[in-house]
Amino acid sequence: MLDLAAIVSQVRRGMIPAHIYADPAIFALERDRLFARSWVFLAHESEIPAPGDYVVRRVLADSFIVARDESGVVRVMFNMCLHRGMQVCRAEMGNASHFRCPYHAWTYRNDGRLAGLPFHEEAYGGEDGFARRDQSLLPAPSMATRNGLIFISLDPDAPPLAEYLGDFAFYLDFYTRQSPAGVELRGPQRWRIKANWKIGAENFSGDSYHTPHTHASVVDIGLFREPRASKRKEGALYTAGPGSGTTYKLPPAGNGQSDFAGQLRYVGYPDAMIPAMAAAWSDRQRALVAGSGFMVSAATLFPNLSFVHNWPQIDAAGTVVPFVSLRQWQPVSERETEVLSWFAVDAAAPEDFKRDSYKAYLMCFGSSGMFEQDDVENWVSITDMAAGTMARRLNLNSRMGLTADGKPLKPPLAAAFAGPGLAYQGFGEYGQRHWLAQWSDHLEREPESRSVRDLGAAW
């Protein structure tokens, strides 16, 4: 019997009942209370650039068609035929003006409207018996975009996306708006891991502490200069809106001058891209890089979209090239997660940068990435261990950075960190606790009752 109130009260004091990482009852609550409500990322507009382009993506078990209709409008439609419930579109991607159900040939335009229904007259008595005119695939209850990122919520009364993103939008731009042209996504690589979905989300939300050890091998081989513990603890950890993340401290600028271009050059951005970055970002965003000297690295936007920005050496000459990846932790069950990992790059970047940045991504993250390989090994092991009886007798400690009475070990960075939200320098599980607090908020709230759509019934 699940004592949710007890679990949540432990989590809120930074102690995590270990079984939540492998518990089917918790997973059911996450499905019904969290994913039935929260804004969730589905796709990026650059994945469907032309009219008729579509990709099929899921929110847990619910399949959605994300399509650009003939007039160029992005639509998100529940991928279930209104008649007998077939999955209307069974490809993962493509280009189509219509989607035709293979069962009885009900046919929908790429904006979701029902266009064809065989033997309408003979089978239903025409419009009188079944009003074909106003039918369409169920649209996502809420849909909105930011920087081309397409989000949906299964809650028709979800708060506006911009309000939801709040202060995290400031950090989102570093990954997805490096020039006025915006970002383009390639991928995703998709693979399944026998790990609970929360572990990856929490890791990216603020775990700078694992980097020096988990990723020691990539420093051993000279792929990455930065994860050394001494370097990593100089970084700032921030929480902002529904997100949080890690940063690296950049080397001090020369002569006490803040040097925006120099900091971007240090992480490998070519001069050709820097003016556009300066133009795309606000004074305050530039100040985080130049004045404060912090460069974003990993982050998570609650619940399950994470970001990473790193700058490995991609050749024997030691050329440093940065890359950005977006990744989604798609829950399959309490013990399995599908990872979707995209490479993201500024759409206006020079072609040689795109090529080199792609190489940097492949070496570091994604299904074969040398960082990611060791992360996943840990997360699979945690999930294994969390499934047993003894795990129900252990609360894991997620209180790093707090004193015994729950105060931060040191004060937050104030003027030294130009970004919004709260930021602390050094190690601490600020982001993970911030993520888990939101998780707790959702799990505590009873699910709303939802209206059910009746299809074409006349009485």
Place this chain on the structure above:
Amino acid sequence: MTADRPLPYGDPAHLAAHQFLVEEAALLDAADYAGWLGLLCEDIRYVMPVRVTTARGAGSGTLAGMGHFDEDMYALRKRVQRLATDHAWTEDPPSRTRHFVTNVRTFPAAVGELRVQSALLLFRSRGDTREADLLSAGRTDLLRETADGLKLARREITVDESVLRTQNLAVFL
């Protein structure tokens, strides 16, 4: 340059290509990665596109511009160096792997080169509590005759799943 029909299975070039692939698999299953690198040309291209489910007749079924691997010699050397460190946790303890290589077909290519198609089934077992993983793939290789015998100049791995059922690709196919 490519013939439509494979060389007869008794052709010495086919036999040499087949032996190359079987010997390569033996090195990989023995985790002799340094030895494996010795089978690669300096200008190796080692790619594994991401497969996607598309409608019949609608494209190649691979994702444009995205692979699981897209490697040159530098990248492969780094991967091998990493596995040789004391900190490559994902392969310590190591996986038990078996590379089953079959359906080998050899085609003449440019002078001094052979194009070889094969089917690969990779069995990967980790630990004592987990289900084992299987990866099924087709491979198209370009083998080059060198002073040191045949070497791999290019490999394209056509994996048969759009969503891989293995925790990572800390293995070579």
